[in-house]
């Protein structure tokens with residue numbers, strides 16, 4: 001099947017992109033790497049929109065240190081994130097996530113902004129930014145605004161991005177000395193979306209645990225985090241089981257995904273111990 005597109009416009013810069021979206025009367029769709037959007041259009045899951053291509057907007061690309069924050073442009077590609085030295089040093093969770101996302105052709109085109117805006121419940125980056133306490137930057141008809149990752153993901157493929165808005169980038173607090181980051185997931189084949197996955201951070205202030213593939217959007221497992229802070233691993237596994245809401249489908253039952261989440265938590269904890277030795 002071929003995609004049905006009403007029109008296409010390439011934006012010169014962010015202002016131009018926002019103007020194009022504003023003129024599209026609610027029918028504009030942002031095109032970044034196209035790895036999810038074009039697939040959806042080919043399957044006729046979406047059609048008749050004006051595609052506003054933001055892929056050549058230089059100001060939305062790149063990684064920079066800004067005080068205690070790492071600023072990552074929305075158009076930074078998965079592969080660029082995977083080899084960026086600043087990210088490897090200050091937010092290694094993102095580096096680790098890249099190896100689990102699809103395969104090289106998709107990693108060479110897909111962007112972190114596209115992944116976050118698409119908000120697939122089984123995607124890695126949404127759970128990473130939740131665990132990392134990132135802030136997402138939006139620009140739109142009413143100006144700029146920042147949204148905490150905890151308030152950004154609202155449901156299956158649903159985010160806090162409003163009509164006419166563009167995600168311009170994210171800011172991630174830089175890892176403190178001794179901070180550890182681990183990502184664990186289970187997928188049927190390498191590069192498939194995860195059946196279940198976890199991002200686990202150990203900071204001086206405590207643990208951060210975000211789960212993906214086990215609910216309508218990434219889930220911050222606060223109960224499990226508290227148990228981990230008290231060294232209660234069995235309690236954390238039990239708490240996590242109560243905090244997730246896994247789907248059942250042809251890939252795996254809900255019960256199997258719930259079981260997997262507990263197994264992954266124990267493995268992630270042993271990864272953390274291994275990192276410290």
Ligand SMILES: Cc1cc2nc3c(=O)[nH]c(=O)nc-3n(C[C@H](O)[C@H](O)[C@H](O)COP(=O)(O)OP(=O)(O)OC[C@H]3O[C@@H](n4cnc5c(N)ncnc54)[C@H](O)[C@@H]3O)c2cc1C
Nearest residue numbers: 030032033034035036037102110111113114117123124167
């Ligand atoms: C076969 C296959 C396997 C995959 N496996 C995985 C996987 O294992 N894990 C994983 O995480 N992902 C996976 N993906 C998805 C991939 O990571 C995509 O690159 C990503 O989800 C979307 O990024 P993109 O830049 O291509 O966005 P696009 O496809 O261009 O856009 C996706 C959506 O986000 C919107 N959007 C994009 N950028 C912005 C922005 N800056 N502001 C506002 N809205 C925006 C678009 O309008 C669209 O609705 C897979 C994709 C394919 C085709």
